[in-house]
Amino acid sequence: MNVSQKTVLITGANRGIGRALVEEALARGAKIVYAGTRNGKIDIADKRVTPLALDVTDQAQTQWAAREVPSLDVLVNNAGISLYERLEDADLIAQIMAVNFYGILNVTRAFLPQLKQSKGAIVNNLSLAGVAPLPMIPAYSASKAAALSITQSFRMLLKSQSVSVHAAIIGPTETDMTTGLHIPKNAAAATAAGIYDGLMNGEEDIFPDPASQMAAQGWRNGIAKALEQQFFGLVQPSAVETA
Secondary structure (H helix, E strand, O other): OOOOOOEEEEOOOOOHHHHHHHHHHHHOOOOEEEEEEOOOOOOOOOOOEEEEEOOOOOHHHHHHHHHHOOOOOEEEEOOOOOOOOOOOOHHHHHHHHHHHOHHHHHHHHHHHHHHHHHOOEEEEEEEHHHOOOOOOOHHHHHHHHHHHHHHHHHHHHHHHHOOEEEEEEEOOEOOHHHOOOOOOOEOHHHHHHHHHHHHHOOOOEEOOOHHHHHHHHHHHOOHHHHHHHHHHHHOOHHHHHOO
16 A cells, blocks of 8 residues: 555644654655544645544544545554553553554544545554563553554454555654653654555554564564464454444
8 A cells, every 4th residue: 555646544643653644644645634633733734634633532523533534545543642650540541541442443443434445554553562561651551452452353354345454563763752761762754654664565564663673573473473364264254244
């Protein structure tokens, strides 16, 4: 999937990787870019950008947004939050799951009719922390692990309908979210470019930055990927029809 002349929707588009994804899509010749943000605003002066009020935790607003987008080729589920905690605050954990897991689930389901029509692509921005948890952000790690699982499930359920589903497994990237993380980080623009490169190359699991690329071979040759491919044979037509 090359985004040139395609319609792309990006959630969490106002900053960090989300904003970089908007800018990179424009640079690659996207026809329309829907920039999903909580307040429906983004300060990018390009007539191809359509701001879209889309709080991924608000199901009513998500359904409204889906009605505002008549056609769609690529959905990038980018919106996410990370809060430092020790699994002691149930409300905080629920808040993280609402964005990082249920946000992906609900937004994907809302825009599936358009994606099925276009035989489009879904990219879910995940994290190395979803493969192995970081102890300082366990709830974030758990939410990304759950999001990885639902990504794999959507991939199996939608493959027969020619909707491709991609997991962008992202390493440390320079954003507001990682300000307090004092380790080498990739530039957001470079990570965004890596995500689109992986999409264009047809990679199911995209490793868009130097840190994540170190895990790429182990993931692709590992037991988790082997089981995913094995379990794909268990998908029944009735399950596909209800995705």
